[in-house]
Amino acid sequence: MLTAKSTVGIVGRMLILLVLISILAFMLVVNAPIDPLTSYIGAESTLSQDARDEIAEHWGLNKSAPERYLNWAKNILSGDFGMSITYKRPVISIIRERFSASIILMALAWMLSGILGFAIGIIAGLRRGGVFDRLVKLFCLVLQSSPTFWIGLLILSVFAVSLGWFPLGMAAPMGKLAAEVTLGDRIYHLILPTVTLTIVSIGKITLYTRQKVTEIMRSDFILFARARGLSTRKLVWQHVMRNISLPAVTLQFSSFSELFGGMALAETVFSYPGIGTATTAAALGGDVPLLLGISLISALFVFSGNLIANILYGVVDPRVKGGGNYV
């Protein structure tokens, strides 16, 4: 179980990670060829040089990069994430709003891909070499090697453009007042992005489960279970499930980073107003405060996924439970 010592260790590692991530993200944005001032006031602006200098002075753009970083870090420690240049609102409120939209998308795709991938992987693994298994393998390998945005565009052009079954994008019907948007509208708009993200994430878990099932079915303890008279169905329920559930769940938790990346691309394709589209907007607009805020939140998100995976092993696996030194 979690001890005081291991908790301190986890928190320490998390802080180091966040500091490093923020420095890296800051360096990238500062060195990007986008001038925040120009993107703020527009390239065609007739603003005088004096006025420009004044804004730069106000934002602290004339200071050296390390100074600006430290200034930002000081504000973060007091809970102030700053103002977004793109949205002209506090970063924290944008992140809160956008993240809650994205979390629904990610949670749905995560669960769907996990459950479906696990089930398909078990069936394919048990029938290794059969027609179903070969189809699954081909399908997964194609998915694994095709880019998310391409799959998104494909789904969009088939189901939204050609067939017209689903809306082209966004999270609600265009032209409708926010107050009039129903839950049905939201679900309707969520379907295609969710399907895309599910399809993109399903390959890994399916192939992993399939491989694991084959390995387990060839193991000595399955042989002995057969010798004890267990039927294949019992073998699967009693031994195979027991031995693959934990690694499969762990894999799902540790794939938060892929999930996040896939989500950002899927959102962009479907113009879904989540954290992914906000990231793109922030990057294009040289919006340092928002970009840094999002970097921190996403790092925290991925970190917690990995942490859950680690802790799960310690809590569930009897071989690790006794040891204690797992995080």
Add this chain to the structure above:
Amino acid sequence: MENKIVLSVNGLSVAFKMYGKGFARKELRVISNLNINVRKGEIIAVAGSSGSGKSLLAHAILGILPGNAVVSGEINYCGTPLTEPRLRKLRGKEIALVPQSVEYLDPLMKVGKQVSADKAAVKAAFERYKLADSAANLFPFQLSGGMMRRVLCATAVVGNAKLIIADEPTPGMSKDLAGRAMKHFRDLADAGAAVILITHDIDLALGYADRIAVFYAGTTVETALASDFTDDSLLRHPYTKALWRAMPGNGFRPTAGTQPYAGSLPEGCLFAPRCDKKTQECTYGIIEPREVRNGEVCCRYAS
């Protein structure tokens, strides 16, 4: 020795379908023309060197060979053929396998559950081997070597098995511990079970088994009484004699050559290439087993 035969295996061959070069398929024969029988109340030790296919014999009897195995020959249990539907009823009940190591237990399942779903039966079996009831709630990795051995033995007694197949139950054990494990099997046989003990430790087996089936390159070349292993003149097959002479207590003399591997088996007698008594007669056909002095031997010249 007038007891009834529980299991008899006649002319058993096991081959694996393999892919050769390109699309060519070939069959790799690992057990050929094997004969063995075991009676109620006796231990027959199947002794042979590593890689001679001894474990596959156990798997063939239990019908748990992999899907690409091709089996021919006869296996009779209590006088009637051991068919798949029959096996399905008998496996784990009347016919039990005692595996060789902790690897044969699911690492994530408590051992009690793996011995049997019947808790009362587990309790009785554990009592018999002086295992605490609480041991049933331990995971395989939590057991000591000796406890593990007793748990594995318990899997054989839990269903009152009439036929127990123990696959290499003693490797890696101290002489003392191995002796105790053997004693368990002796007790089971004395209580009426038929025991097939697969081992490469012929020395150890001699102290506990009634008969020894000598296994060579996937077949039994001789079945001798354990008491025959006191002098090589009592033994029948040239390989058995060579084996006896190679034992540390009996001269420690090796025989030139090695056991042929599956895929490169010679025609006729499998031991012929290494035998100093071989003649033209030994290099073709199947050498059928015959009775010689209360034992069985597959050699044209044994007397």
